[in-house]
Amino acid sequence: MISNQNIFCNKCYNLISNEGCNVSLISDHSFMLHSSLNEPINTYNSENTRTFDRCECIVRDFLCKGCNQMLGYNVVNPCMPCYTGGNNGHFYMYLNCTRTKKITGDVSNE
Numbered sequence: 001m002i003s004n005q006n007i008f009c010n011k012c013y014n015l016i017s018n019e020g021c022n023v024s025l026i027s028d029h030s031f032m033l034h035s036s037l038n039e040p041i042n043t044y045n046s047e048n049t050r051t052f053d054r055c056e057c058i059v060r061d062f063l064c065k066g067c068n069q070m071l072g073y074n075v076v077n078p079c080m081p082c083y084t085g086g087n088n089g090h091f092y093m094y095l096n097c098t099r100t101k102k103i104t105g106d107v108s109n110e
């Protein structure tokens, strides 16, 4: 597993986390790509929590300060299947509108 990756917004390239981990536990890989333990930076939380569409987890979305697109969500209250399934280690999930570069590799232009 690759961890401690920088995660950027794919629109405005704001750095939103430097502790991203690849997520492989979710079956739908197009939906979620990364997770982190600590709060993302350069983001703000949506005011309301909501029930996650795929299970009973209570989540709060977070959005990019730079371009206001929704980047992911924070699991506020994991549902029982997720909690007992061992998915409680990473509480900040990033959607596929984020991208990564490794911290220790050279930063060549793309």
Ligand SMILES: [Zn+2]
Pocket: 052, 055, 056, 057, 078, 079, 080, 081, 082, 083
């Ligand atoms: Zn759940």
Ligand SMILES: [Zn+2]
Pocket: 009, 010, 011, 012, 013, 014, 064, 065, 066, 067, 068, 069
């Ligand atoms: Zn952005």
